[in-house]
Amino acid sequence: MQTHEVFNQAKSLKDFNAAKSPIIPETLTAFGAEARILEVEEIGALAGSAEVIELADIVEENPPILHTHDLQGNRIDTVKYDPAYHRLMTIALENGLAGAAWADEDPNAHLIRAAKFGVWQMTDAGHGCPVSMSYAIAPALRQSPELSAAYGPLLAGRKYEAALRPPLTKNTLTAGMSMTEKQGGSDVRANTTKAERQGDGTYRLIGHKWFTSAPMSDVYLALAQTDAGLSCFLVPRILEDGTLNEMRIMRLKDKLGNHSNASSEIEYHGATAYLVGEEGKGVKTIVEMVNSTRLDCVIGSAAIMRLGVAHATNHVSQREAFGKKLIDQPLMRNVIADLAIEAEGATLASLWLAHLTDLAQAGDTNAALLRRIGLASSKYYVCKRGPEHAAEALECFGGNGYVEDSGMPKIYREAPIYSIWEGSGNVSALDAVRAATRQPETLEALVAELETAVGASEAYDLFLDDLKAKFSHNLANESGARRIVGEMALAIQAMLLLKYGNRAVADAFIDSRLAGNWGTVYGTLSNELNLDPIIERAMPYVN
Ligand SMILES: Cc1cc2nc3c(=O)[nH]c(=O)nc-3n(C[C@H](O)[C@H](O)[C@H](O)COP(=O)(O)OP(=O)(O)OC[C@H]3O[C@@H](n4cnc5c(N)ncnc54)[C@H](O)[C@@H]3O)c2cc1C
Structure with missing residues (x-):
């Protein structure tokens, strides 16, 4: 039985160009980047396409799942994501939204990246978190030139590779940030995680982090206390010999939003870490x-x-x-x-x-x-x-x-x-x-x-x-x-x-x-x- 006709219902927004707000090209022109407006519009068309809107819907409905152990009871500390998440990450990285701007010699590299990232953020904010952290790590890492020389070019890469391997054997790396602890988030100086210096110059981290998003990233910047005070460390997820670094994922947070982004609680059980910058100058x-x-x-x-x-x-x-x-x-x-x-x-x-x-x-x-x-x-x-x-x-x-x-x-x-x-x-x-x-x-x-x-x-x-x-x-x-x-x-x-x-x-x-x-x-x-x-x-x- 047909009870009524459907009318006066709006068609949903589909297949639109997410870069079409006039303020975007106007601003790019004002700051001398008009030659690259087309690129921003290209990613805008992709962001508003039916295909990408569907990917964003899938990741919203299928959040990541933590697997702490394998069948035999060994720790694996692995987060599994829907393939749609990896597709969004792949597009984001190949469009240079992560660290690529630091290697781009265009005088407007960061402006262009910002315009593109903003347009792409209109798809799914959750995967934007690891993209953003992978963008942001470079200037901090520069405070240790050797680490920056080794990891910097890989962090500027555009070929997203979800599988974990020793970082220096990959083409492109993603990065996370590990600061917040139970007793203090804004007040990071209250951090209790300890860093012990080893004979070979590396450090071992022992402690916890109450929030660490994207725990499947290749590397993290973490804060921990040394005798000199709060210090900053680069922590690889996988060690050079291919084994998991001693970073345990305790659980994933059940959050209001940002569903596609895994935000975890972790513990460092003697994780190998490299000092970035000077001891005591972590902040x-x-x-x-x-x-x-x-x-x-x-x-x-x-x-x-x-x-x-x-x-x-x-x-x-x-x-x-x-x-x-x-x-x-x-x-x-x-x-x-x-x-x-x-x-x-x-x-x-x-x-x-x-x-x-x-x-x-x-x-x-x-x-x-x-x-x-x-x-x-x-x-x-x-x-x-x-x-x-x-x-x-x-x-x-x-x-x-x-x-x-x-x-x-x-x-x-x-x-x-x-x-x-x-x-x-x-x-x-x-x-x-x-x-x-x-x-x-x-x-x-x-x-x-x-x-x-x-x-x-x-x-x-x-x-x-x-x-x-x-x-x-x-x-x-x-x-x-x-x-x-x-x-x-x-x-x-x-x-x-x-x-x-x-x-x-x-x-x-x-x-x-x-x-x-x-x-x-x-x-x-x-x-x-x-x-x-x-x-x-x-x-x-x-x-
Ligand atoms: C989804 C999600 C993902 C996250 N991912 C990460 C991550 O990857 N890595 C990471 O390190 N952290 C992460 N965080 C943690 C986040 O950065 C902290 O929650 C945030 O910095 C606040 O710290 P807090 O939770 O300890 O709150 P608190 O520091 O306890 O702050 C509580 C309130 O007090 C206010 N406040 C603090 N100090 C003062 C003051 N002096 N005067 C007045 N008001 C003050 C704050 O503005 C806030 O409103 C994540 C959080 C969320 C929700």
Whole structure:
């Protein structure tokens, strides 16, 4: 019996180009990388293809499984992944999203990699974790030139090989990070894992790690205590003789999201490790890796904002309620425009930070100072905006947004992680304040950069004057760190939008976020604004 006809249901977003947000090519052009826009669009087409969307669905539904022992009771400490996971990793690495940028001589290598990684993160954030760690390890490893010479070229490889072998016998390596312990995550100096120096110059690690993602990586950077204090070590998963290093995987975490990524608890039972950098300087060494994964958190947050906007605009352009398409309902237009400007500001900030990485690598000290403070403040603010943004994009679907097939619950589950790992919200805000107070030249560089947009918008100028006054007396109070660092991040996004972005987006961003013509939730932009050009920019994904 046919009870009814199905109508007024939106077609899901399929076979789209994930790189189509205009802010991406505009920013690449602004920073001199227009010659490589096509490459970004190619990976965008792949990311939005039906084939890759299906791979992402498969890995979401089939999380990795830990096998601690074989049939005979021997320890094997192996995590098995669905083949779809390995396919996603293969594509990510062959497109240079892991360590390849460090070996790429293009002056925009990190910017291009960031644009591509952001587009690819719109598929499945979980496998992005090992890709990001494999990208991030290189600058930390450089602090031990011999290790860097041996492992660096392999970490820059593009041929993903899932099977474990002695690292130096492989073409391409993946990397993980092993810092967090039960008694202290943000406060890594509380680590209790011990490192004992051996006669041959290697070390033996004994202790545990409460979180170590991607435990099937080839190598890790781990923190452990020596007599000189907390130190950083390179730990291979497989030893030169082909045996498993003494790293036991105790269990995998049952997590809110990031399902395709195995996040494990491990124990080091005398694992062989190589010192990276100097004994006692572990934090200084590993922070070089952490800073690059922090950049990827900002890129990832911006990516899922764009994905939320893409899904939401696709839905509201097709669905009708109360006699009109939802996209033509004035209040829904306000919601979509508000979500879209957040995504544009976040995307521009993330690509600017990657551009600063390129400049800093080339020896530009001002860029390095800007990256230091800009990254800490954006890691705090952009990542903190993610979960609220995801919830609002989900609600644009009404009830269907709460249903798995819409893809929105996955976005909602992924959003908080970027703010938690690699420096949770408070820790990132305090880090930005630390940069400003202990290294005042970072703040001076930032103020000078923010002043380059003065004269383009009266509201921006007023906000900046006020912020500069706050910098002179509000930075010392830790309890106010979120507020002032959030304003710092907003000023950065406004400055970037004025200089490199779309004027209508910049005006709406400044009017709402800087001038205060805004409510406390999305969809509260002022009635005075013309939202049409903003909505038009949010529409390239519509089916
Ligand atoms: C899915 C997942 C994967 C992960 N993968 C890895 C991995 O591969 N390797 C790894 O080493 N770790 C990993 N982590 C751990 C992650 O980095 C830590 O959980 C994070 O750094 C926070 O540490 P914590 O859990 O000990 O929380 P805590 O440090 O106890 O922090 C708890 C809260 O207190 C706040 N806080 C801390 N210090 C201050 C302060 N001074 N003032 C005010 N507030 C403060 C924090 O912002 C946070 O909100 C992973 C975590 C997750 C969820």
